[in-house]
Amino acid sequence: MLYLLYLLLFFLLGLAIVLIAYQIYINVLQLGAIYYPTPDSAVTQMLKLSRTGPQDTLIDLGSGDGRILLAAARLGAVTIGYEINPFLIWLSRHRIHQAKLDKMATVYWKSFWQADFRQATVVTVYLLPHLMNRLQRLLEKEINHPIRLVTNDYPFRKLSPAKHYHQIYLYYFKASLH
Ligand SMILES: C[S@@+](CC[C@H](N)C(=O)[O-])C[C@H]1O[C@@H](n2cnc3c(N)ncnc32)[C@H](O)[C@@H]1O
Known part of the structure; x- marks a missing residue:
């Protein structure tokens, strides 16, 4: 005993x-956030606010269990997730495979601070407040074409959203000038 x-x-x-x-x-x-999934109702609102559709390539920064990727892929968007938790990578890839959306959704085992934004038209974010300034600086440096960025719960402190719905905020990022 x-x-x-x-x-x-x-x-x-x-x-x-x-x-x-x-x-x-x-x-x-x-430098990231713990896993806390966006509720399904908020996922729907994020995709609605950003008008995500078949013309889009969506990147989820810290893609968790892949719920945003799956929902956007079901709307016809190509989706890419960056995730560092191996269990969540396995889970999201499994869910994508089960949904037969392998051609529409890809998950990279990589930090989102090294994300490649060249294909992105929509970026989704659910991180922590202290990361938002740094993320803004990264996007302003990396983006060289217009993107719609939608964030759940935490806005960018130094930017005004173009639209918001409750705690979901939409921003338009333009090409950087470098
Ligand atoms: C709050 S959860 C959001 C998950 C998902 N985007 C959603 O909305 O349901 C944040 C996710 O980011 C992942 N993450 C944290 N830091 C990261 C980093 N530096 N690079 C990639 N993923 C990261 C965590 O493992 C977690 O799954």
Whole structure:
């Protein structure tokens, strides 16, 4: 009995170490946000506000379980996700495959700070408030064509949204001047 208790304690300690290491990896080393999925109703509103459709290529920065990719792909958009959590990459790829949307949705195991925006017409974001200024700087540097960016819960502090619906904000980013 005591042996089982030690085993359980050992397991819980191992789990705690893995979770803490993962948080340090995401929040410090990769400068990111923890996994907290956008509710399905908000996904629908994000795609509606950004008028995502078959003419679009949508990039989700930190694509989680792939729900935004799947919903946009179902509207006919080509979708690309950047994600660093291997379990979520596996899960989202599995869900995309189950939905037979492999040709419409791709998930890269890569930090979104290294995202390639060249194909993007729509970018979706659900991150943390302290990342928004840095993300704005990245987009202003990288974008060289117009994109619609829609963010859930947290707006860019230094920009006024073109539109918003409750806590969902739409921005138009224009080509950078460099
Ligand atoms: C708040 S969740 C949003 C998930 C999804 N976009 C949604 O709206 O349901 C943030 C996601 O970003 C991922 N993430 C955090 N930092 C990242 C980084 N630097 N590069 C790629 N993904 C990252 C997390 O693993 C998590 O899945």
